[in-house]
Amino acid sequence: MMIRLRSLVPPDQLVVVHAPLGRVEWPGTLAHIRATIGDTPLILAHAATDLLTAVRKRKKWPSPSIRTCTSGQKRDPIARELRRYLKANPRFGGRIVSCMGLRAEEGRDRARRAPVLRNERNSKAGREWLDWLPIHGWTEARVFAEIATAGERPHWVYARGMTRCSCSFCIMASRADLRRAARLRPRLAAEYIALEEEIGHTLSPTRVPLREIVGMGKNLA
Structure with missing residues (x-):
């Protein structure tokens, strides 16, 4: 943009x-x-x-x-x-x-x-x-092409497999992105999981606990 x-x-x-x-x-x-x-x-x-x-x-x-x-x-x-x-x-x-x-x-x-x-x-x-919304009609391919043509680089998380760059763990994120984020930021994932369990409410609208989505065991150390 x-x-x-x-x-x-x-x-x-x-x-x-x-x-x-x-x-x-x-x-x-x-x-x-x-x-x-x-x-x-x-x-x-x-x-x-x-x-x-x-x-x-x-x-x-x-x-x-x-x-x-x-x-x-x-x-x-x-x-x-x-x-x-x-x-x-x-x-x-x-x-x-x-x-x-x-x-x-x-x-x-x-x-x-x-x-x-x-x-x-x-x-x-x-x-x-x-x-x-200046790029409302742009495709994802055009976005990355324009960045490359300008001699710039996308945010580093795209190269690590993320499909969107918002909060590290987002309510709108796919399960695949949540799993990738947990691999990239395991300590923050543990903090999110602990908060989910503290308040009894899940980040994901699917109501599947983040611990289950990202495959973290009970030992969060």
């Missing part, structure tokens, strides 16, 4: 916002972002609490229909920082186009999303806010 935006938008009109996810984020993510955005300003949008703390407090994992992880860890902190940025930069006149790299090919819900949509929630208090 950033490769496409740089080809369309003047550099002084671009800003990157990343919501750090703490220990559940893949190691090296922030370094990867900094290596691929060049001189574009980077804003970090921190959530009030980390995901595992929030899950322990709620005694429940998020679900595909109730994605408190997306709203609490990503969407709301990012929107907060963009509002602050607009207020601090009156030259933009309160106008913003918020871009995300979601693609139609990734699932039915994303396929149904409009590529351009006015954000009614944030279009207030003198702001005009559009949400835009």
